[in-house]
Amino acid sequence: QKEVEQNSGPLSVPEGAIASLNCTYSDRVSQSFFWYRQYSGKSPELIMSIYSNGDKEDGRFTAQLNKASQYVSLLIRDSQPSDSATYLCAVRGTGRRALTFGSGTRLQVQP
Amino acid sequence: DTGVSQDPRHKITKRGQNVTFRCDPISEHNRLYWYRQTLGQGPEFLTYFQNEAQLEKSRLLSDRFSAERPKGSFSTLEIQRTEQGDSAMYLCASSLGDPGQGLNQPQHFGDGTRLSIL
Numbered sequence: 001q002k003e004v005e006q007n008s009g010p011l012s013v014p015e016g017a018i019a020s021l022n023c024t025y026s027d028r029v030s031q032s033f034f035w036y037r038q039y040s041g042k043s044p045e046l047i048m049s050i051y052s053n054g055d056k057e058d059g060r061f062t063a064q065l066n067k068a069s070q071y072v073s074l075l076i077r078d079s080q081p082s083d084s085a086t087y088l089c090a091v092r093g094t095g096r097r098a099l100t101f102g103s104g105t106r107l108q109v110q111p
Numbered sequence: 112d113t114g115v116s117q118d119p120r121h122k123i124t125k126r127g128q129n130v131t132f133r134c135d136p137i138s139e140h141n142r143l144y145w146y147r148q149t150l151g152q153g154p155e156f157l158t159y160f161q162n163e164a165q166l167e168k169s170r171l172l173s174d175r176f177s178a179e180r181p182k183g184s185f186s187t188l189e190i191q192r193t194e195q196g197d198s199a200m201y202l203c204a205s206s207l208g209d210p211g212q213g214l215n216q217p218q219h220f221g222d223g224t225r226l227s228i229l
Contacts, residue, residue: 004153032215043202043220044154051215088153092215097167098144099218101153 003027004091006102014110019076021105023089026070032092033065033072038104039085048074079109113137115221117203123227124193131189132224136205143186144218145178146202147171154202154220160186161208190226198228 004025013019021035032051036044050056050063050072062075072091076083086104093100116135124130136143141162146154157176159167162183172178175194180186190197204218 008151034217036220043222046217046219049215049217090153097142097159097161098156098169099146099154100156103151103153 003100004089004102006089006105008103009106010108011105012108012110013079015079015081017079019079019107021074021087023072023102024070025091027093029094030091031094034090035063035074036088036090037085038088044088081109081111084109115203115205115219117221117224119224121225125229126193128193129191130193131187132201134186134203134221140205140207142206143180144204145188148200148202193228195228198226200225
């Protein structure tokens with residue numbers, strides 16, 4: 001079992017729709033969770049961080065964390081073609097400084 | 112621009128040659144990380160510095176790899192006797208120290224160095 005799992009996609013949604021990206025992790029005592037966006041050929045760009053159970057909203061983005069289910073998700077409202085990218089889920093475990101990344105989910109927003 | 116800077120952006124070399132990459136972190140960040148990313152995968156952790164001290168190394172970091180951060184500012188990653196399998200994007204990230212209370216500072220990535228081994 002991978003430490004951080006994501007569906008590779010592609011996830012295709014029409015412009016204006018809600019895109020839902022999911023991630024599960026295996027280390028039950030993980031503390032911090034991050035979503036990065038990566039355009040093709042570019043480096044990962046941080047878009048959200050979440051540390052406690054529940055929802056965290058930032059503009060069109062909402063991160064959701066459920067530590068009991070070891071599940072973190074990212075919702076993108078009013079999806080735009082410019083949101084088309086690979087979304088990486090990253091987890092930081094207790095006592096570690098490094099991030100463990102999933103393989104990413106490729107999102108395609110259709111105009 | 113005060114982001115993480117990496118040099119060079121691209122490096123093409125023959126198998127068996129040595130290569131060195133440089134990373135300049137965000138100026139006030141005391142933590143610096145190296146990751147490697149291959150096509151279709153997320154970044155994989157290689158090593159971590161807090162100031163000039165190398166505090167953590169991944170099993171991925173074979174003895175052909177060495178990293179330094181001599182003055183706690185910029186860092187170099189050297190790969191000796193390169194192999195085909197070393198072809199990847201090498202990413203550097205930096206962050207502030209953690210403020211405690213279970214919060215972790217996010218890591219900010221540079222644009223990476225793409226290494227191609229002929």
